[in-house]
Each structure stands twice: as structure tokens, then as C-alpha cells.
Amino acid sequence: MSSMFGKPRAGNASNDRNTQNHLPECNIALLGCRGAGKSALTVKFLTKRFISEYDPNLEDIYTSEEIVDQQPVLLRVMDTADQDGPVNCERYLHWASAFMVVYSIENKRSFDICHRYLEIISLHTKGVQQDHPVLLLGNKLDMERYRQVSKADGSSLATKYGYMFYEVSACLDFESVRQVFHDAVREVRRETERNLAVRPLFIAEEKPYLSLPIATAVSSKHGIPTFSTLSTVSYKEIPPVAQAKVITVKSSRAQSKRKAPTLTLLKGFKIF
Numbered sequence: 001m002s003s004m005f006g007k008p009r010a011g012n013a014s015n016d017r018n019t020q021n022h023l024p025e026c027n028i029a030l031l032g033c034r035g036a037g038k039s040a041l042t043v044k045f046l047t048k049r050f051i052s053e054y055d056p057n058l059e060d061i062y063t064s065e066e067i068v069d070q071q072p073v074l075l076r077v078m079d080t081a082d083q084d085g086p087v088n089c090e091r092y093l094h095w096a097s098a099f100m101v102v103y104s105i106e107n108k109r110s111f112d113i114c115h116r117y118l119e120i121i122s123l124h125t126k127g128v129q130q131d132h133p134v135l136l137l138g139n140k141l142d143m144e145r146y147r148q149v150s151k152a153d154g155s156s157l158a159t160k161y162g163y164m165f166y167e168v169s170a171c172l173d174f175e176s177v178r179q180v181f182h183d184a185v186r187e188v189r190r191e192t193e194r195n196l197a198v199r200p201l202f203i204a205e206e207k208p209y210l211s212l213p214i215a216t217a218v219s220s221k222h223g224i225p226t227f228s229t230l231s232t233v234s235y236k237e238i239p240p241v242a243q244a245k246v247i248t249v250k251s252s253r254a255q256s257k258r259k260a261p262t263l264t265l266l267k268g269f270k271i272f
């Protein structure tokens with residue numbers, strides 16, 4: 001992991017686990033048709049590198065410890081591998097706290113398929129009566145001269161659903177890609193705080209309301225939703241960590257991607 005995804009992290013494995021246990025979490029699912037660039041964006045975000053070939057059939061979840069606006073977060077990224085549009089969506093609909101729906105600006109069909117993803121997410125959100133931030137991403141901005149989807153079309157589709165819209169490129173600058181992932185975290189935080197604000201507090205009869213810290217009252221009585229530990233109480237207990245260190249790779253696709261640089265170099269694939 002450390003050789004490809006970042007510098008080795010100080011501390012041993014059990015310390016890592018302990019730190020992770022205390023971090024607020026954010027689960028981001030990347031959706032979109034084959035070839036839109038989900039894997040390339042994921043790996044760019046995690047490694048700052050563009051790697052041009054991936055196994056399209058493997059799906060996996062990556063975990064990265066990030067600092068967003070001076071606050072740590074355990075970010076999980078699910079790089080999905082739907083074949084040709086949304087199928088068996090339950091696995092990510094119930095898992096994700098935010099969605100990135102990706103199309104390629106040089107492939108109109110990939111944009112059309114995005115409509116279906118946005119529709120499904122929108123229906124799901126209504127069903128669970130909770131908003132999950134959605135970011136519509138037009139990828140491959142570097143392929144401007146082959147563009148088939150205008151920026152206006154992308155933007156108006158996102159606006160129709162009230163979602164955020166970006167155009168990016170997995171093979172151009174890292175900062176723009178990172179910005180998108182961090183904006184997703186910011187939106188999840190906002191959403192969580194909104195939910196906590198409207199949720200009625202349980203007030204134990206024998207304890208005076210004002211003597212309870214709000215965050216404690218909420219989480220102890222109503223369970224901790226994915227992001228509810230974003231209270232200042234939690235943060236102050238967390239030691240500072242270096243920015244954007246990937247600390248865990250969970251399963252097979254991750255392993256295959258981890259090996260990718262060696263394989264791709266041997267096969268002469270482009271690594272920018």
C-alpha cells in the first residue's frame with residue numbers, strides 16, 4: 001500500500017485501527033457507465049497519478065484518511081463496476097453518504113446513462129427521506145476537442161436535480177480532482193449537521209437539558225449516523241494526522257490496482 005498510495009504512516013497497525021475507529025466517516029460511491037473514468041479518478045485522488053488501464057470487472061472500496069478544512073475524516077471510496085448502467089444498486093445506495101455520478105464529456109452515451117443513475121438516487125433519497133449529496137462529474141476534460149456533451153447540458157442536468165456539477169480530468173491536475181472529493185465531504189458534513197439540527201433531542205427526565213453537551217445527547221440516544229461524530233467534541237480527541245494518507249485497502253480490486261503500476265510499466269502503458 002505504502003509504496004504506491006503514499007508515504008508509510010508512522011505507528012503500528014493496531015494504532016492505525018484505533019485512530020480509524022475514532023474518525024468521522026464518509027462513504028463516497030462513484031457511479032457511471034463503463035469507461036467514464038471512475039477508476040482513473042479514484043486512483044488519481046488516492047495517488048496523484050493517472051494510470052491508464054484497469055480491470056473493468058472488479059469493484060472495490062478504498063479507505064483514505066483525509067484532512068478537509070482542518071478536520072480529519074475517514075474517507076471510503078467505492079469504485080463501482082456496473083456493466084452498462086445501474087443494476088443491483090442496493091449495495092451502494094444503502095452504503096454511500098454521497099454519490100459521484102461520472103460521465104465522459106467525449107461520450108454522449110455515458111451522459112445518457114447518467115440520467116438513469118440520477119433518477120435512481122433521487123428516488124432512493126425520497127424513499128429514505130434523507131438527502132445524500134450528489135456530484136455530477138463530466139470527466140476527460142482534456143479531451144475537449146472530441147467533446148460530445150456541452151458544459152451547459154451537464155450543468156442543466158445537475159441543476160434539474162439540485163445536484164452539484166463539475167468538469168474534471170483524471171489525467172490533468174490533481175488539485176481539481178481532490179477538490180471534488182473534498183467538496184463531497186463538505187456536503188456530507190453540511191447535510192449531517194442539518195439532520196442533527198432538525199432531529200428532536202431526547203431529554204432524560206432526571207437530567208437538566210442544559211447540562212448535556214448536545215452532541216453527546218444526540219449520539220447516545222439516537223445512534224451515530226455515518227457522520228454524526230463530526231462534533232467538536234470528537235475532533236479535539238483526535239491527534240493530528242498528515243494530509244491525505246491512504247491507510248487501508250480493503251479487498252481484491254484494491255490489490256489488483258495496487259499492482260497496476262508494476263504491470264502497466266512492464267506492458268508499456270502510459271503513466272503520467
Ligand SMILES: Nc1nc2c(ncn2[C@@H]2O[C@H](COP(=O)(O)OP(=O)(O)OP(=O)(O)O)[C@@H](O)[C@H]2O)c(=O)[nH]1
Binds near residue numbers: 037052057080141170
Ligand atoms: N484522456 C483521458 N482518459 C481518461 C480519463 N479518465 C479515464 N480515462 C481513460 O478512460 C478509460 C476508462 O477509464 P476507467 O477509469 O477504467 O473507467 P471506469 O469508469 O472505471 O470504467 P470501468 O472500469 O469499465 O467501470 C481508460 O483507458 C482511462 O485511461 C481522463 O480524464 N482523460
